[in-house]
Amino acid sequence: MAEMTFDDVATPARLRVLRAGPGATIQDSGRHGYLRYGVTPAGPMDWTAFRTANLAVGNDDRAAAVEVSIGGLELICEGSALAVAFAGGGFAWRRDDARLPSAACLLLRPGDVLTAQAGNSGAWAYLAVERGVDTPLEMGSRATHLRSAMGGIEGRMLREGDALPAAPRFEPLSQAADDAAIDAPWLAKDAQPFRVVLGPQDDYFTAEGLATFFREDYALTASADRMAYRFDGPDIAHARGHDIVSDGIALGAIQIAGDRKPLILMADRQPTGGYPKLGHVIRADIGRLAQMRPGETCRFAAVSVAEARFALLALEADIAETPSRLRPLRWPLTSERLLETNLIDGCVDAFKDSSRPFT
Template sequence: MGVTVNKPGICTTIQDLGRRGYLGSGFSPSGVMDKRAARIANLLVDNGENAPVLEFCLAGPTLRFTTNTCIALTGGNFSPTVDGAAIPMYAAIMVHRGSVLEFGAPKTGVYGYLAIAGGSIAVPKVMGSASTNLKCGIGGWEGRTLSAGDYLPFVTKNVEFLDNLGSHALKDDDFYDFSSDEIVLRVVPGPQEGMFTEQGVNTFFKETYTTTAKCDRMGFRLDGPEIETVNGSDIISDGIALGAVQIPNHGRPIIMLADRQTTGGYAKIGTVASVDIPKLVQCKPGRAIRFEEISVQEAQAACRKEAQEMRSLAKVVKRPCYGGVSPRRTARRLTPILEAQAKKSAGNKLWIEFEDGHNAAHAGDRA
């Protein structure tokens, strides 16, 4: 019971939300590049938000399922099809034994995510995470990208009924703003902001930069005006957070991402708010980016707002929808409730008295 990889796609790996607590030992967190998309994918198939997902980049894999299950696809739109028929994004979709899932070129975005009901791909956790660390060769599926012929087992789940099955209510294009030529990333200044001249800081926050083809899971290099330093940008290596904006000696930003090194020797002018990282990683080369300065408190408020949004999405997908309710399944779900009510009623005095009177009346009839 699982899925067979017919074609691996480009850099298809198993990821969850990342490996925590090992930066001090030199292990990067890894994990999905777009946490928002991965969380929503798992939400749609009733998985925990940290369940493993398949992440693919630029070109999706071709997969054949060996059992019936339910899947959800989020992130970039790779024109997915099942057995040649187009299927929607951001929806729980039934697939059957022998079904083949394929993808086309991405219409929007760069990274796509596949979640499978029942907890998704069953792989052992390494240091508390199922994420693939490609540099260290640990986690995920044998610590590597998927290859043709791989067979990935997953935990099957009774998917005869899912509250959100068939719901197409979740559309996230407004968040990513794919139709816009420019996106705005919110940045908390520091920790080495003082190493840049006032003109350099103004350049960073007021000028426009563009994404380049020099990008991967480790970081995104941007092109644009040079950011002026006071006396160079070399520092004694220190820790690097997700979204840290390093400025090497050439003066152009590098934004550090999931597979970043744990320490680095270039000054950091700021850190991109974590809630905006998904917007960045879904940018194709050549897209314009502007930076907006915010405070730590504003970044924290943005995180709280996103958490509330996810709770609201959970309520949406838990609401039964047309076509998702099976009368037979509903009857089975109601049976224990009705039985419990019947047992409770058996101890009700009025009900007992009614039964006693009814029996007595019948006894008199028989006499």
């Protein structure tokens, strides 16, 4: 790659939205510390893919990125060159006409067009830019919460014409990194049951109701959104009714209301709720859960708090290895690529020891 110049510092880098499907928003790690005041954290649906993309481009998880839904996204790089990374789901990515892996780190030049389309699996992908998307802070966060119209760009989904500026670069990078694929096996589709820690109101369900939940298949319904994933399947019987005094809602809480079906609370969950919570999907499995599409089925398995903690620490350790798991992309060999490449690394004088002159 060519070296960055002063122009790469003086000219602001940004991505311009050419097309945005429903559900594309700006998200950072979330609006934390305000849940007690009734403010929803928001943040990424799949925190594992979000963090992987940010680490691949040198950010931490406080940096804002673009969350892409199955509606897809198309952007063009403007201003100066910009390093980006993307990960999450089985999305099909292209830079101009070149196909890309589902997780990669690239240097975009002005005029480059980056496109994401839904693939055969997954519901969310994340596009991180070096230094983060520089939208205004609201209550310490750039995360978009659509129901309260807070964060991101005017608290709404992305649309054609939106400019997504990168935070300013104050000095040139000495050398841009080569395009690389991200080797992230922790993002692979996995059919294992989602692990659940019981409580705090598991005593509101009959023994048979709990057994049913952990024994049967449940299908994600079309009413799933960023607030909650609603599942359909065999009824889960209550033992003490389906109303409680409202208490706090944590990520992954499994509410069972009067319809006796699981409702799992996600990133845009309400701060409190008045239905009994059978348990919580562990944080290590939230990303896998978020990547489900309506119609897909799953199962659940009970685990201890210690097992949940061990799983999270192991996953965090894997994700932390992201910068060391970048692999150079192997591009197809074409005439155009050969002509663009300097294949000469020196010259040899075939007549050096000959009496004939070298011409």
